[in-house]
Amino acid sequence: MSTRLNRALAEGERHSPDPTEVLAGIRAGVRRSRRRRRFAVAGAAGAAVLVLAGGGFLVQRLPIPPVGATPATDRVDAAAAAGPVQPQPCRLSFGWLPTGLSAPSRTCGPGDQGVLYPIDGGPYLRVDVDYSGWQPPLSRKGWEPMVVNGRTGRMAVRDTRALVLFPLPSGRWVNFEYGVGQPGGPRTEKLGETAKRIAEGIGETVAGTVRVPFAPTYLPRGQRFVAALGGTASGLIYREGSGRVLDRKPAQGATEDGIPTDRPTIDYGVGYSIRWDPAGSEPTGRELGERADRDVQGLPTYLVNRGRMVIVDGFHGGRLSVFLNGPEPVLPTAPSAPPTGKLNKPEPILPTVPSAPPTGELLRIAEGIRWMG
Secondary structure (H helix, E strand, C coil): CHHHHHHHHHHHHHHCCCHHHHHHHHHHHHHHHHHHCCCCHHHHHHHHHHHHHCCHHHHCCCCCCCCCCCCHHHCCCHHHCCCCCCCEECCCEECCCCCCCCCCEEEEECCEEEEEECCCCCCEEEEEEECCCCCCCCCCCCCEEEEECCEEEEEEECCCEEEEEEECCCCCEEEEEEECCCCCCCCHHHHHHHHHHHHHCEECCCCCEECCCEEECCCCCCCEEEEEEECCCEEEEEECCCCCEEEEEEEEEECCCCCEEEEEEECCCCEEEEEEEECCCCCCHHHHCEECCCCECCECEEEECCCCEEEEEEECCEEEEEEEECCCCCCCCCCCCCCCCCCCCCCCCCCCCCCCCCHHHHHHHHHCEEECC
């Protein structure tokens, strides 16, 4: 089962770098499998991950460093970033939401504001505010122009979901996906009407705060706090990248159901996410992965997704997860052209990523997590 789940998680990573979606997919898949008892956990989780990831850049978070953060060219040791995190204000509010949505999780912080009403067999909603400063093209094949409170955006509708992109008065862009989670739901026209009504009620007023009951005492060098996760679970997101747009010419692609997408190159860098789930709300590490060579804080510890996630079962009555958020390592290949006898031009130096599964680093982060209560 773990092999199939690892493949599903890897596919989810390819579309969306945020482990929140991966974990939400696992959670939704396991709930469906327990209810129906005719699907394997891995298969259901993989399907949920792909649905969540299918919006391409529309469901991808674009973080920026906190105000006053050290520039990426002059990084400091992450010891200053480790430790207790103050309650984070949530500034994504809703004037109207359809009925039937499950309990939401919120991501709030200086580099990320989002809400996820996860897939649970019924309607779902994922909303994010874009902090990248990128102006997305409004004319795109497969999308229709739409006006939200006097501002022009765009929308694409399929049988089971609608994708929406539009600007707020602040100039930030909202991107969200609303769907029914399975075929046989509301008609396409109804999905579009519902998505537009949701969009018209979205604002940036304070809608509460998120507090996390634990704190890291160790982070790899260069990591900065991005956001806190609240809801049934609690979490912290750190990244070393600036979150700035590196190339404003968008890369074009398509979702699995044929919606064209485009996104710029963003300086994400390598990051880490730490998450705690209460007992009973998540599958255990034993269900998801294989036992690690050593335990963390004396508790059973498991490896998932080729060592890119560490799960510690029984951490203060719940489950602790530490996840690498970054690109897959790419091993160098042999030269494609024969030597010419002349000095070859040096290859450009590319940003580095871990050359092997970062299990040791993840275990070290998990070992340093302290419970604040």
